[in-house]
Amino acid sequence: MSLDIFELKVYAILPVLILLCGALCLLLINVFSSVFSRGLNVALSVLFLGVSSIFSLNLKVGSSFFGLININGISILGQFSMEICALIFIVLFGANAGANALQKLECKEFFDKSFFSKEFYPLFLLMIAGFDIMVSSTHLVVILLGLEIGSLSLCVLIALNGRSKGIEAGIKYFVMGVLASVFFIFGVVCLYFACASMDIAHIHDMLxxxxxxSVFALFGGLVFILSAIAFKASAVPFHSWMPDIYEGSNSIMAGVVSIIPKIAAFSVAITLLGAFLKVGIIWLESAMYVLVVLTITLPNIAALIQNDVKRMLAFSSISHSGFVLACVMIGTQISLSALYLYWFMFIITNVGTFGLLWLKELKSPLKSSLNSQDSSAYFDSSKAKGVCSETSEKLNCKCAKIASKIQSLVKTSAKTPYDIPFSAFNGLVRTSPLKAFLGAIFMLSLAGIPPFGVFWGKLLAIMSAYSGGFVGLALIMMINSAIAGFYYLRLVVAMFLLDSKDASAIATKSQISNNQVSNDEAGNFAHCSTLGKIIVGIMGVLCVGSIFMAQFLLDFIGKYVIGAY
Incomplete structure (x- = not known):
């Protein structure tokens, strides 16, 4: 037997190879470079992600590597959307101006450390490569390989920030990821026992x-596979980890977790569950129906009682996942178009939302990057005095003064258990009108209020449910959209109608860097966050202009969805 290298069709995995080469290149640069350059890492990451996304969009449909890789419209859309989303988030990482200002004072330990880690950017590219592998295969073992590469990289990224909550969130994501992988492996074993194959197309033909x-092995395999996908998509009842991950991560990493792994999970769900649903397994459709209804409804109710913005967004994103899983279950061309339109609009809105939260954290970095658990480790008074005595000649006690200020802030913030409470946005329209208007646009979009972004995805999803014969599901989706409007509008009310009782305190905190750091460093803060503001502004414009984008996106999606399901 001879092996022809051209039979492998290496071009099918070019996007993955580009990202793997980029990760290796960044790793070698960071290892052998005496000084870590965050700007160089961001620039190279953007370059590799941009090139990879171009190749992803121009992949040829077909199988390669002896059927292990299968490129179709679903995998192309999945890879392209993940890479573009990752590129935007990488640029937002580069807007970490608050930490950059104090890095010059050698006090960067007070801030999120992940962006100054040599491992962060290679791991980020490796994560995207893993999820690309996951969505571009119809072989269960290769899907598992991509799942492990992406998930393990992501759990390390979450834990890199050095905060106790960040490490806790990383461990939780790791444990839940291991559990999902175990379920997936059990499902693969059961399906192999029942059908003697690990290829989805062959299993579909056997069914x-x-x-x-064995009908019992088939039943067990489908249950375990469905549970594993529900874990990765944070569907009820496998959703409990998501709010803790949001709370333990900075806003940008929370945005990454809310979008990129779910794109991979939904792409696999379309390929895998779609193959089983088309066979006509009635109990699987019933199980999916119950899963979808619970995932849409229960997180909506939980979001109503949240007092922290991040936790509210976590529960709401779980509910959005339910809408997308509903499109997978319906399984028509219209529902698949609705799925991708919904998720593209959700990406635009969520990038803007978490980017806005990130800018708010940069505006008061001293408070947002710490919690009461970290305060004892960083800001013990004896340690502050030690810092002062050791660095008095070098820094003229600036670090010690900043540390004492931070210590007082931590004591104040310890009264509140929330990372970003709703009250932090009270009266925002008076202090920062542009941020308030952008925040209102993003909240109205997430609530599904016309004519803003997510409304068009929700509308098409409800229409596809109705036309597919799921009238009850369409009604449940409309009711939950109305419920969601309450907690989203709660933030809008806080920004526009409530007065900030702590306005003077907030102003004092936001001016600490200006009082303690030189004018050059304060100017650097304003300059470095400009790019983040531009990105958030663009997302806001896209949300408002979605009425003109919806048809264009549907035409774009239709080219890849038709014939791919």
């Missing part, structure tokens, strides 16, 4: 011809 050997 059509009733050639499987």
């Amino acid at each position: 059509l011809d009733d050639k499987y050997t």
Whole structure:
């Protein structure tokens, strides 16, 4: 038997190879470079992600590597959307101006450390490469390989910030990821026992011809596979980890977790569950129906009682996942178009939302990067005095003065258990009108209020449910959209109608860097966050202009969805 290298069709994995080469290149540069350059890492990451996304969009449909890789419209859309989303987030990482200002004072330990880690950017590219592998295969073992590469990289990224909550969030994501992987492996074993194959297309053919050997093995395999996908998509009842991950991560990493892994999970769900649903397994459709209804409804109710903005967004994103899983279950061309339109609009809105939260954290970095658990480790008074005595000649006690200020802030913030409470946005329209208007646009979009972004995805999803015969599901989706409007509008009310009782305190905190750091460093803060403001502004414009984008996106999606399901 001879092996022809051209039979492998290496071009099918070019986007993955580009990202793997980029990760290796950044790792070698950071290892052998005496000084870590965050700007160089951001620039190279953007370059590799941009080139990879171009190749992803121009992939040829077909199988390669002896059927292990299967490129179709679903995998192309999945890879392209993940890479573009990752590129935007990488640029937002570069707007970490608050930490950059104090890095010059050698006090960067007070801030999120992940962006100054040599491992962060290579791991980020490796994560995207893993999820690209996951969505571009119809072989269960290769899907598992991509799942492990992406998930393990992501859990390290979450824990890199050095905060106790960040490490806790990383461990939780790791444990839940291991559990999801175990479920997936059990499902693969059961399906192999029932159908003697790990290729999804072959398993589908075996089910059509009733050639499987054991109905119990088939049942167990489908249950375990469905549970694993529900874990990765944070569907009820496998969603409890998501709010803790949001709370333990900075706003940008929370945005990454809310979008990129879910794109991979939904792409696999379309390929895998779609193959089983088309066979006509009635109990699987019933199980999916219950899963979708619970995932849409229960997180909506939980979001109503949240007092922290991040936790509210976590529960709401779980509910949005339910809408997308509903499109997977319906399984028509219209529902798949609705799925991707919904998720593209959700990406635009969520990038803007978490980018806005990130800018708010940069505006008062001393408070946002710490919690009461970290305060005892960083800001013990004896340690502050030690810092002062050791660095008095070098820094003229600036670090010690800043540390004492931070210590007082931590004591104040310890009264509140929330990272970003709703009250932090009270009266925002008076202090920062542009941020308030952008925040209102993003909240109205997430609530599904016309004519803003997510409304068009929700509208098409509800229409596809109705036309597909799921009238009850369409009604449940409309009711939950109305419920969601309450907690989203709660933030809008806080920004525009409530007065900030702590306005003077907030102003004092935001001016600490100006009082303690030189004018050059304060100017650097304003300059470095400009790019982040531009990105958030663009997302806001896209949300408002979505009425003109919806048809264009549907035409774009239709080219890849038609014939791919």
